[in-house]
Amino acid sequence: MDDKLLHRIDRLESLDEIRQLVAKYSLSLDMRDLDAHVNLFAPDIRVSRELSGRENLKAWVDDTLRNQFTGTSHHVGNHIIEFDDPDHAVGVLYSKNEHECGPEWVIMQMLYWDDYERIDGRWYFRRRLPCYWYATDLNKPPLGELKMRWPGREPYHGAFHDLFPSWKEFWANKPEGTPEVAAPAPVEQFLKTMRRGTPAPKIRVR
Template sequence: MPDAGLEDRIARIEAQLAIQQLAARYARAVDSRNLADLGGLFSPQTNFGEHGSGEDGARAFYDRVLAGFYRSFHQIVGHVITDIDADSARGTVYCRAEHEDGDHWIVNLMVYFDRYTRVGGRWYFLGRRPRFLFVGDPRSAPRSIDFNRWPGREDRFACELPQSDESWSTFWEQHPDDRDKVTSLP
């Protein structure tokens, strides 16, 4: 009789590896403007609103998004996968995304909050929710309260991290004097 514990651990490792590939494959597909590969990363039940669901919805949605800037480079800099079970998981993906937008070169420091699902033995994105740490020109330090400096798109990116994390508030509540020494921004 095979070791059930070993089989479960191997299945978990295989799930982690497959899910990690989703983030890297997403970055590659977006940057190469490969809508066929990009659409194939999303589950049939992923809803893209007016664009539809699943692969076709993803392709239609990203066709519009990616036409909004010329070049992009997505660098995956960390991936944490949690709550893995047989057919679902959650994760966070840290990313540095760079975009050529007209005469501007814009950097987005962001975190994707992902939900994953396994359908027919294959892992897909069920949903992705990006949250931003900084959006702007990398040659200048962020000095505005919202850390968003993408000309003409300031209203599209709410830079809410890390301040919206509960642990952030708890930490700085315990160190109010130190916080005041290291920043003039709230």
């Protein structure tokens, strides 16, 4: 079997494992199996400026789930995965989520910007950057600005569009006549092309 075919098989297997990884994230989180959940991340996963490792991640997730949500359900959708090399990849994943928050039922639309790494033959999350469009009570459409509306908190911006400059460019520049069309993005650089070298947004912790 030649090297090119082996590379293609490895890529297909990696794509499937990464897609399984994000599905396992949702199930383990919603079923509160925190050991299964944190084992989806690299062993030295960074949790904060001072803390790293799965033990610290488990403590943070436990505190978040126990104090904010009675129950949750995460529904993953669109998933784009691109490889930097055979053992490192990035991805964008849509997620539609539901949260029981005491007397309110909060629905959310968001996306994750993911970094994946293969360590000792298995794929893990190296980082997940959550970018939120809205969170609001089921009976209160999130119209207008500051669409992140959690019970007992002031509304805030969720950074859903901040990864991609095209959002602001679209609204700032209405073309006159027939618009030009840029060249297609190179293979494995669709996301990088859309990002246009912009820094990752700072996300407010909910």
